[in-house]
Amino acid sequence: MSLLKLEDVCKAYQMGKVVVPVLKNINLEIERGEYVSIMGPSGSGKSTLMNLVGALDRPTEGRVLLKGKDISRLPDDRLATIRQRMVGFVFQQFNLIPRLTAMENVELPMWFAGVPKKERIKRARDLLVQVGLGDRLTHKPTELSGGQMQRVAIARALANRPEIILADEPTGNLDSKSGEEIAKILSGLNDEGKTIIIVTHSPELARMAKRIISLRDGEIVDDRVS
Amino acid sequence: MIEYLELTIKNLTFRKMRTFLTLLGIIIGITAIVALVSIGEGMTKAVNDQFDKIGADKIFVASMMSGGGGTGQSLTDADVRLVERIPGVKFVTPIYTLVAGSEFKGEEKALPITGVPAKAAEQTFSDARAFRLMEGRWISQGDRKKATIGFKVHDDFYRVKVNVGDKILIQGNEVEVVGIFADTGDNDMNQRAFMDFDYLREIMGKGDEITEMVVRVDDISQAEAVSIRIKEALEKNHDTQSFVVLTSQELVKQITDSFKVIQVVFGGIAAVSLIVGGVGIANTMIMNVLERTKEIGIMKATGAKSIHVLRMIVVESGIIGIIGGGIGVLMGYVISLGINRAAEQYLGPNVLTTAVTMELALFALTFSFVVGIISGVYPAYRAAKLDPVVALRS
Numbered sequence: 001m002s003l004l005k006l007e008d009v010c011k012a013y014q015m016g017k018v019v020v021p022v023l024k025n026i027n028l029e030i031e032r033g034e035y036v037s038i039m040g041p042s043g044s045g046k047s048t049l050m051n052l053v054g055a056l057d058r059p060t061e062g063r064v065l066l067k068g069k070d071i072s073r074l075p076d077d078r079l080a081t082i083r084q085r086m087v088g089f090v091f092q093q094f095n096l097i098p099r100l101t102a103m104e105n106v107e108l109p110m111w112f113a114g115v116p117k118k119e120r121i122k123r124a125r126d127l128l129v130q131v132g133l134g135d136r137l138t139h140k141p142t143e144l145s146g147g148q149m150q151r152v153a154i155a156r157a158l159a160n161r162p163e164i165i166l167a168d169e170p171t172g173n174l175d176s177k178s179g180e181e182i183a184k185i186l187s188g189l190n191d192e193g194k195t196i197i198i199v200t201h202s203p204e205l206a207r208m209a210k211r212i213i214s215l216r217d218g219e220i221v222d223d224r225v226s
Numbered sequence: 227m228i229e230y231l232e233l234t235i236k237n238l239t240f241r242k243m244r245t246f247l248t249l250l251g252i253i254i255g256i257t258a259i260v261a262l263v264s265i266g267e268g269m270t271k272a273v274n275d276q277f278d279k280i281g282a283d284k285i286f287v288a289s290m291m292s293g294g295g296g297t298g299q300s301l302t303d304a305d306v307r308l309v310e311r312i313p314g315v316k317f318v319t320p321i322y323t324l325v326a327g328s329e330f331k332g333e334e335k336a337l338p339i340t341g342v343p344a345k346a347a348e349q350t351f352s353d354a355r356a357f358r359l360m361e362g363r364w365i366s367q368g369d370r371k372k373a374t375i376g377f378k379v380h381d382d383f384y385r386v387k388v389n390v391g392d393k394i395l396i397q398g399n400e401v402e403v404v405g406i407f408a409d410t411g412d413n414d415m416n417q418r419a420f421m422d423f424d425y426l427r428e429i430m431g432k433g434d435e436i437t438e439m440v441v442r443v444d445d446i447s448q449a450e451a452v453s454i455r456i457k458e459a460l461e462k463n464h465d466t467q468s469f470v471v472l473t474s475q476e477l478v479k480q481i482t483d484s485f486k487v488i489q490v491v492f493g494g495i496a497a498v499s500l501i502v503g504g505v506g507i508a509n510t511m512i513m514n515v516l517e518r519t520k521e522i523g524i525m526k527a528t529g530a531k532s533i534h535v536l537r538m539i540v541v542e543s544g545i546i547g548i549i550g551g552g553i554g555v556l557m558g559y560v561i562s563l564g565i566n567r568a569a570e571q572y573l574g575p576n577v578l579t580t581a582v583t584m585e586l587a588l589f590a591l592t593f594s595f596v597v598g599i600i601s602g603v604y605p606a607y608r609a610a611k612l613d614p615v616v617a618l619r620s
């Protein structure tokens with residue numbers, strides 16, 4: 001059974017009176033431990049696809065199967081539970097909570113998952129050490145560089161030990177050096193067995209993935225394993 | 227829960243000015259409530275003191291035939307005997323109150339006098355705190371031509387001070403002062419002499435008339451029933467208009483009723499400002515939610531359920547409420563102290579003493595917390611049902 005399977009998935013948005021199709025008949029299977037990169041021009045539906053895969057949104061048509069379980073019609077709170085346990089998001093804008101420290105930002109998902117305080121603190125510290133921020137535990141996001149913020153975000157994505165990491169243009173706001181560091185961390189995670197799906201415009205970053213999917217106007221136009 | 231508090235405090239200190247403005251409504255409301263209740267408690271205490279002064283086991287019967295213009299309608303000794311036989315009555319003290327011509331050291335003045343049987347005088351008034359002796363003693367058994375006088379009569383009623391042992395002429399009869407009361411704070415009582423009932427009626431030529439009687443009952447809880455029986459008995463011989471029967475409770479009630487008006491007004495102010503405060507909190511929380519849309523999206527993306535978001539916002543507004551309440555309690559306390567000062571200056575000491583009790587403070591805090599929580603429910607609901615995808619794009 002695939003870790004992730006999309007069957008005839010369509011997603012459309014209602015814009016006033018017109019219905020705008022964003023994803024059209026997507027069929028896709030991703031196995032455990034894969035490192036997949038999704039490429040495509042802006043507006044081609046990459047983020048929308050990530051949201052469906054990450055249980056943040058529901059398809060208009062078709063089914064999204066996570067470990068063989070159809071999640072495409074689940075109520076909000078069931079989706080929230082799946083996000084808690086199964087996926088970790090990394091965003092282009094880092095999306096850290098500005099008034100919380102690095103530690104607290106990493107603790108947040110565990111907090112929602114009801115992880116006891118001691119365990120939470122230990123795990124948050126370990127994760128920040130793992131991404132090389134052992135000396136920035138109590139820094140606020142504004143006191144960190146872009147690369148450091150993104151590393152906090154990765155630590156946060158890992159907090160509840162999800163099987164899948166979804167990174168939507170994680171290096172889009174970073175200089176090339178920081179971008180390389182982030183790419184290295186993601187490859188490392190893949191080596192440890194995490195399934196990684198990454199959206200990127202960067203050919204170098206995409207090449208680190210074993211599989212590249214190209215999207216255009218909401219359709220998969222290419223899907224190749226390197 | 228503790229974690230929500232941590233998060234909330236971070237949220238609130240992040241926006242200090244707005245938090246403060248939001249607090250104002252609650253602060254005003256709670257201040258008004260605390261001040262109101264503390265004044266209310268002060269008034270209740272004042273009334274109870276009044277009650278203590280009068281004595282709770284008494285019923286007052288007064289003739290309404292003023293100034294001796296009675297035509298057989300006035301209360302008489304016969305009525306005293308009638309009341310004495312009523313079940314539940316312990317004993318009856320007849321009283322004759324009038325204003326008589328007096329002379330001291332050649333100075334003539336009209337002096338209010340209460341005639342009370344000498345042997346019963348102390349017993350009748352002693353448990354009433356108003357009458358504390360400053361000097362000498364009460365008139366007592368066999369004291370025909372003696373008087374115990376109020377503080378002002380001793381002090382400045384006449385040009386010369388009247389002391390124990392001095393003699394005042396009442397209607398031309400020499401009466402010796404045997405005691406002086408301490409200042410009661412009440413001019414009517416301070417400016418009055420107490421003399422033997424029989425002797426006073428004799429020198430004033432009042433026959434068997436009385437102006438009042440003070441009835442003591444066996445059982446305080448029966449005072450109301452006894453007072454009704456007294457009314458019924460007296461109605462057989464008298465016009466209902468010609469006398470009044472009042473229990474101590476009824477007297478006190480007349481006072482408390484006037485306090486109620488004040489309480490209603492204050493209560494109205496407090497209620498309005500609390501509603502305004504609640505709306506203020508709701509408004510701020512809605513703005514907070516709008517501003518934090520993205521953040522709520524992030525939280526949802528990292529696994530927050532609706533209930534987490536809901537609780538976070540509700541706890542936050544509850545905390546705003548309780549902080550406002552805390553400040554309100556302090557300000558109410560300050561106002562209460564101010565009123566004490568003012569009352570002391572304008573009404574005299576110990577007339578009105580306001581008090582902010584521990585219960586009151588706790589009640590105010592709980593109440594403001596609840597107002598905060600209720601105000602947070604709608605904004606929290608809006609936040610909880612935000613679509614995470616839309617929220618993240620904002």
Ligand SMILES: Nc1ncnc2c1ncn2[C@@H]1O[C@H](COP(=O)(O)OP(=O)(O)O)[C@@H](O)[C@H]1O
Binds near residue numbers: 013015044048615619
């Ligand atoms: N919530 C939404 N409402 C309306 N239109 C949307 C929404 N989300 C995305 N879209 C539209 O869908 C298209 C694809 O968006 P997106 O998946 O973000 O593209 P990408 O990430 O590839 O740039 C865009 O045209 C975008 O405007």
Ligand SMILES: [Mg+2]
Binds near residue numbers: 046047048168
């Ligand atoms: Mg995108």
